[in-house]
Amino acid sequence: MNELAQKLSTGQVTSVELVEYYLDQIRSRDGEIGAFLHVDEQGALESARAADARRRAGRPLSPWDGIPVAVKDNICTVGMPTTCASRMLRGYYSPFDAEVVERLKQAGLPILGKTNLDEFAMGSSTEYSAYHVTRNPHDLSRVPGGSSGGSAAAVAAGLAPWALGTDTGGSIRQPAAFCGIVGFKPTYGRVSRWGLVALASSMDQIGPMAATVEDAEALFSLIAGGDHRDSTSAPQAEYVLPEEIPDCLEGVRVGVPEEFFGNGVAEEVAAKVKAAVKLLEGLGAEVRPISLPHSTYAIDTYLTLVTAEASSNLARYDGVRYGLRVAAADAAAMFKQTRTQGFGHEVKRRIMLGTYVLTASHHEAYYQQACKVRALITQDLENAFRQVHLIVTPTTPSTAFRIGEKQDPLQMYLSDQFTATANLAGVPALTMPCGRDKLGLPIGVQLMADHFQDGLLFTAGRLLERALKEAEAVGQL
Numbered sequence: 001m002n003e004l005a006q007k008l009s010t011g012q013v014t015s016v017e018l019v020e021y022y023l024d025q026i027r028s029r030d031g032e033i034g035a036f037l038h039v040d041e042q043g044a045l046e047s048a049r050a051a052d053a054r055r056r057a058g059r060p061l062s063p064w065d066g067i068p069v070a071v072k073d074n075i076c077t078v079g080m081p082t083t084c085a086s087r088m089l090r091g092y093y094s095p096f097d098a099e100v101v102e103r104l105k106q107a108g109l110p111i112l113g114k115t116n117l118d119e120f121a122m123g124s125s126t127e128y129s130a131y132h133v134t135r136n137p138h139d140l141s142r143v144p145g146g147s148s149g150g151s152a153a154a155v156a157a158g159l160a161p162w163a164l165g166t167d168t169g170g171s172i173r174q175p176a177a178f179c180g181i182v183g184f185k186p187t188y189g190r191v192s193r194w195g196l197v198a199l200a201s202s203m204d205q206i207g208p209m210a211a212t213v214e215d216a217e218a219l220f221s222l223i224a225g226g227d228h229r230d231s232t233s234a235p236q237a238e239y240v241l242p243e244e245i246p247d248c249l250e251g252v253r254v255g256v257p258e259e260f261f262g263n264g265v266a267e268e269v270a271a272k273v274k275a276a277v278k279l280l281e282g283l284g285a286e287v288r289p290i291s292l293p294h295s296t297y298a299i300d301t302y303l304t305l306v307t308a309e310a311s312s313n314l315a316r317y318d319g320v321r322y323g324l325r326v327a328a329a330d331a332a333a334m335f336k337q338t339r340t341q342g343f344g345h346e347v348k349r350r351i352m353l354g355t356y357v358l359t360a361s362h363h364e365a366y367y368q369q370a371c372k373v374r375a376l377i378t379q380d381l382e383n384a385f386r387q388v389h390l391i392v393t394p395t396t397p398s399t400a401f402r403i404g405e406k407q408d409p410l411q412m413y414l415s416d417q418f419t420a421t422a423n424l425a426g427v428p429a430l431t432m433p434c435g436r437d438k439l440g441l442p443i444g445v446q447l448m449a450d451h452f453q454d455g456l457l458f459t460a461g462r463l464l465e466r467a468l469k470e471a472e473a474v475g476q477l
């Protein structure tokens, strides 16, 4: 993005030209990809004209003033619908912008539109959108991953230079890996959740998706920061871009947890991730095996908690306050009809499961138990981060699967096997492409670091990205 920022600052390109270019790409290619739910041509062009005027006056709002962005449709935006890809919120307009959207606007970024997702961010393939599926730009018969599949596909197909996604159990990282782009889940509390439609409030985080680590870091620096409207927002949230990047990883210890390389991981995925670990070693990092013994329970724990929190968060869709209302004889019938017609299968499944794990007779056996295992998973990471600075794993067990391939919800949930740990513990995690499988589908490597070590992930990520490019150029990847 530095290049674009440079071109804007020297007048080689204008924001209007940039926005028109991306709108053209969307017009010609989004018909087959389906990344967007809503495109705001007028709004984006208007913001671009304002950005150009500021440049001409020598007063850009930021180095990125005028570079457009796409926003996942569970993040509130004034003047554009916010539907969460649900019938429940069809045509719903938020009266306010999310904090992250305010921040993007303060930096001068025109918003191209809202991207597709699994309904209420529940899913791993974007097939659960109530509107349409999104296709993987690398192979249109395959899913882009989810739930931020629209944002991932938009960036991968060049329909937007960067985008916001959200990640509760892996929804930024898994689609980023499937689409061959960079995705970042910040430390919990680093980015405000104000104006993000809640799925599981103890894990939800908004984060950047972009073509390179550097771009993801720049977008992260624009959205990170404390916010009094989000009580879980951290006071040390602000992120300042580093002036200089070290040229090696001398003194950095990298842990490789065995648990993330067995059981169900495609051979090619494991091999490419191990090759990336070798490159980190080549950069001067010290690599050692570690163990995260409770991580094998991450997905069960995550599912218990995500359904519990979702069932509570989604109680607000009652036909009275937001979106859909189905007329019926009395209030009880209206609630029932509205929720029956407004929610899709996966959302209903999770509300029912979540209600079950929270019932008086079962919450100790399920919800409380999951809270305890969450503490153990968090402790595993605390122990690990006493020995190492970074943990490297595959982002996903496999590459992108076919549309319609995963009919069994359990199989779908296993996509997040390696990503959910970071959400449960609240630590930051970055995914970046590290080669392709035999079919040419992208493979992602995940880097995790301790709380508030987001910057270390970007530094290591940038160096690894460069090393991967060099290895690729000489055919070593």
Ligand code: GLN
Pocket: 121, 122, 123, 124, 146, 147, 166, 167, 168, 169, 170, 171, 172, 199, 306, 413, 416
């Ligand atoms: N795919 C996961 C799920 O279905 C993660 C969702 C998310 O991170 N929003 O819950």
